[in-house]
Amino acid sequence: METEESNVSQAEEFKLLANEAFKAHKYSQAIDLYTKAIELKGQNAVYWANRAFAHIKLEEYGSAIQDASTAIEVDQKYSKGYYRRGAANLAMGKFKEALKDFQQLKKICPNDPDAAKKLKECEKAVMKLKFEEAIAVPESKRRPVAESIDFRSIDVEPEYSGARIEGEVVTLDFVKKMMEDFKNEKCIHKRYAYQIVLQTREMLQALPSLVDINVPNGKHFTVCGDVHGQFYDLLNIFELNGLPSEENPYLFNGDFVDRGSFSLEVILTLFAFKCMCPSAMYLARGNHESKSMNKIYGFEGEVRSKLNETFVELFAEVFCCLPLAHVINEKVFVVHGGLFSVDGVKLSDIRAIDRFCEPPEEGLMCELLWSDPQPTPGRGPSKRGVGLCFGVDVTKRFLQENNLDLVVRSHEVKDEGYEIEHDGKLITVFSAPNYCDQMGNKGAFIRFEAPDLKPNIVTFSAVPHPQVMPMAYANNFLRIVWLEKKVGKYAVA
Template identity: 50%
Template sequence: MDPAAEELKNQANDVFKTKDYERALELYSKAIEVDGTSAVLYSNRSFAYLKTESFGAALEDAGKAIELDPKYTKGYYRRASANMAMGQFSKALKDYESVFKVKPKDPDVRKKVQECRKIVKQRAFERAIASEEKEEAPLTNYENITVSDSYKGPRLDENCQPTVEFMEQLETTFKAQKELHKRYIFHMLTIALEKFRKLPTMIDISVPNDGKLTVCGDTHGQYYDLCNIFKLNGQPSAENPYLFNGDFVDRGSWGLEVFLTLLGWWLHDPKCMYLTRGNHETKNMNELYGFEGEVKHKVGPNAFRSFQTLFQSLPVAYLINKRVLVMHGGLPMVDNIALDDIRKLDRFMEPGEGGTLTDLLWADPQDAPGRGTSKRGTSAQFGPDITAEFCKQNGLDYIIRSHEVKEKGWESAHGGKCWTIFSAPNYCDQRGNDGAYLTIRPDNNLVPIPNEFKAVEHPPCQPMMYANPMMRMAGLA
């Protein structure tokens, strides 16, 4: 390796260890500009991309590392990790097996091969039984679950309309790291599913002239930071409504508490809480990044299916005062999509590799004009011209989306027509970012006002605690 490139690589490695992955990416890229023949540099940059959830870019760099040095095992390891993160399990297994041939005594590699084989077999089995199923499996029947007298937590009546008192008791229960009874969990899921199924895929919100709406981004199981949002900005009510823009679960270790809290407020009054489906309200993501494992641990081995069904019923977009469109990911990747097209979109499914549903959950903005390859490997990226044209065609002032960590918790791009909001401060206990929420008021001409906040302390429970063990990755070179 060129000495100058070696120096830049060492600097990047040091920065990487401080968890400043964006800066590490810059330094690895500079090193590659100096010496583009080093498999190590591409492999290390691939790892940094993995840390920033840019799985498509990580996959590309891993492939380049393998091209430069077909015997470099970390290249295969990185490519396997990227494919795992994207749900491409068969491809990941092939690369893990390549590494295993070289390092048959490595316990980490051996475990990954075993785990990956298990997932591939499980997926094959699921596909086989899915082809035989004619009807959707029902949610767990809450009426068959009894509540013993020893249960001291909050209780719901048969109407399943949580009161403010219930919600306050629920917060006390969750902060004490105790659980809501399973009967009430399944009761909430059952009633919510009935109601969500009747809603369109895109919902209109009308904020009165003297009112406001608070838009929050990803919370990712960071329950104590969610409680802090309500402390800073007030308890949800019809006069103080919130829109939480997807990715309630995964990564953080309190996704169940986050989602049940938000769902409880929605059941209390749909005009005090609006919920958008994010890319992490999907089966693939939940299997890998922790929510499936969390639900199995906290609720029961077969409970996740009920959450999966409810997630498929969540709306995927909101239109505020006919002038602001909110979705988790980004804009459709085909031209001339009208708001009515989104409103009529069939959302009751898992998103595929492409299509408008996938774009709304996965797409990202870019600085360059036009559309570009997704850094995530799913959907694509859209430039300022795409945003401007979409807003013009649909009579919008701007769009709000989430889906990306931002240093201040928010970002305004594309000439103020594309806002990103992210509400998980110090993401995964390691990124050091602020969280933020946006305040939107008609009397301020709907101009969003960002409000930044820091992470708060939480009990000693590591993020990714319930994630698939396959998501651990090898170190730097």
């Protein structure tokens, strides 16, 4: 009896410590502490639901759904279990499953205006999805919107005072002026936006799915991770490391857009540098360069707000042209997510992927975009609910079979902006500091110098940006969930 009481008391202490870590945005630490509470008292729905919320904050939606489901099993009337599971389902684009959870939430809390509001938001999201599905043109009958645009026929008004492209060539002077305009929250003319995106599409289409990069001896090459619409931090990277050029080339490793509210400025800047000098800017696809993610996490809404509907379709088409991986000097494999559910994958298999589509939910392309490393050997289920987790043995085997030295990937926020794992054979790099104005993390980029290609990691802190909140253009319900942390009925208990 005393042992039981001691366990309950100790579990509560761990929960309180976990709540403090959560409120300080230390979500990984919070998960560890909630886990300790669960190990002492697993029949407490609060611990499971709180840990689910911490997983949501780290975008580990698969784990969040599992924890929320366990909370519901422990207590079928625990409202936060349904709320957490509904939020995680919504974040994964599983609108119909989310709706069931919020309908159940309303049954449990019939007089709660907050529950009613959240159900209404979810119903709106599902109705919007059904409407879009109903009016969608089948893929087989759809003509690429890029083929219907003639940017040369678009007139530029005399009063337009922003950056201008003279003729067909995107120059450094134009890109500098455009970045300065963006910095001052000015828009670029649609004619020039079309020109940049269409020219980038043409270049990307001609590339293989796996791009080989050659860095001559004595020269350097910079790899950046997720930027996620944090334009002012992108400017800071260029301030710290120099503008992209033939002598100072960059690879941005996916997730250029979504969450941050300056995603359009980020993508047009990166694309403009690609147009200016193709060998100065390499671009890889991330899991957020997809229609389903852009619909939920803000890029679609931002493009519609700042430009128009045609650009929404155009960006979706161009994202399908982005390469899936890069190899630097036949030694460093760079990919957004990670490795595979099967052994024996060769670089030639990646080159052979037909990437010109929306990412599938399984297979090599999906795993390249979604997978994560794990500390234990072997393979495990994805904490995100898509892809998988892979261990040090998987990494070493892949490198050995392909005569490579190192895997560089992105995809995960890290406190220091990077993390070295798998006995030094895998580096995660993340370039969005203080992610979503909440996480308090540093950003990082990696400079490689040939011939040894030893990774030199540079970290940096966030810089100020205009008072536009992250997720400003995201799905309204998801924005509510993301910003909810310290107060309110559905915060941690």
